Amino acid sequence: MKLIRSIIAEHLGHSLIKKLYELYKVFQIATHLTAKEKYRLYQLAINKKYVLEIGSYTGASTCCFAAAMKNSGGGKVFCIDTWNNDSMSEGHRDTWKEFQSNTENYKDYLMPIRGFSTSVVDEVSAHIKSLDLLFIDGDHSYEGVKSDWKAYKHFLRSGSTVVFHDSGWAEGVKQVIAEDVIPFVSSSGCLPNMWWGVIK
Ligand SMILES: C[S@@+](CC[C@H](N)C(=O)[O-])C[C@H]1O[C@@H](n2cnc3c(N)ncnc32)[C@H](O)[C@@H]1O
Numbered sequence: 001m002k003l004i005r006s007i008i009a010e011h012l013g014h015s016l017i018k019k020l021y022e023l024y025k026v027f028q029i030a031t032h033l034t035a036k037e038k039y040r041l042y043q044l045a046i047n048k049k050y051v052l053e054i055g056s057y058t059g060a061s062t063c064c065f066a067a068a069m070k071n072s073g074g075g076k077v078f079c080i081d082t083w084n085n086d087s088m089s090e091g092h093r094d095t096w097k098e099f100q101s102n103t104e105n106y107k108d109y110l111m112p113i114r115g116f117s118t119s120v121v122d123e124v125s126a127h128i129k130s131l132d133l134l135f136i137d138g139d140h141s142y143e144g145v146k147s148d149w150k151a152y153k154h155f156l157r158s159g160s161t162v163v164f165h166d167s168g169w170a171e172g173v174k175q176v177i178a179e180d181v182i183p184f185v186s187s188s189g190c191l192p193n194m195w196w197g198v199i200k
Contacts, residue, residue: 019071022105026067029102031060033165037194041135042068044161044196045075048132052078052124052155054117054148055137055165057085058095059102065135066106078128079112080120080138087139118151131155137165142172149180156184160199168193 027038041061045051045068056062056079069075083096096114103110111127113120117138134156136148145164156162162181167173167190177195182188185197 022067026060026063029060029063030058033060034191034193036191037165038064040191040194041065041163044163045069045133046072048161049075050078050128050131051075051133051135052080052128052131052152053135053137054080054152056081056083056099056112058098061135061137062099062103062110063106065133066103066109069109070106075109077110078124079110080117080124081112081114082116083114086116087141087144118147121151124155128155130157131160133161133163135163135165140166140170140173142175145170145172145176146180149176153184156199158199161196162199163194163196165194167195
């Protein structure tokens with residue numbers, strides 16, 4: 001690995017190899033996100049200052065956002081989670097330490113807020129009034145996604161981006177996007193299991 005790094009560094013320059021190596025490490029964090037989804041999250045967060053994610057788990061999406069900020073002039077990722085593995089098929093467990101260890105390199109870019117998404121809205125409002133990107137990946141039930149959208153949509157402005165994970169298999173996610181989100185967006189894109197739109 002060291003040899004490959006120094007060969008590439010020689011040919012491409014140290015700052016590019018550093019960035020590539022950082023992304024490589026981010027992509028190793030255990031997650032349900034595919035490599036294409038991780039790279040899309042990274043791309044969507046380039047030049048964004050304020051990102052909020054509901055559902056940070058062990059930090060994979062968090063690091064994609066934070067790495068983009070680090071490489072494009074800085075910003076803050078608000079990370080909302082109970083870190084108790086709520087509504088996950090594998091059952092309850094405390095994921096906080098894993099999150100902290102996986103996100104250690106980016107801690108200056110993060111503001112973790114521990115609690116249920118709909119219970120911490122006032123705490124979020126105390127820090128921030130508007131968001132450039134909102135990522136919803138917490139409770140995937142219809143009621144869960146709907147209440148997250150209702151609680152956080154007022155942070156979005158014209159030009160902000162909203163992203164939903166599990167839009168391919170989770171009926172609740174699909175339904176909320178169709179009923180509540182599509183009327184608010186001017187353009188959208190998708191991967192098989194992720195959907196994003198830009199607010200009108
Ligand atoms: C699918 S995982 C998120 C995956 C993560 N985005 C990643 O990149 O790997 C869902 C996370 O949402 C959290 N969660 C579920 N319901 C929640 C709620 N109502 N409020 C806050 N966190 C919640 C769970 O604890 C879990 O860590």
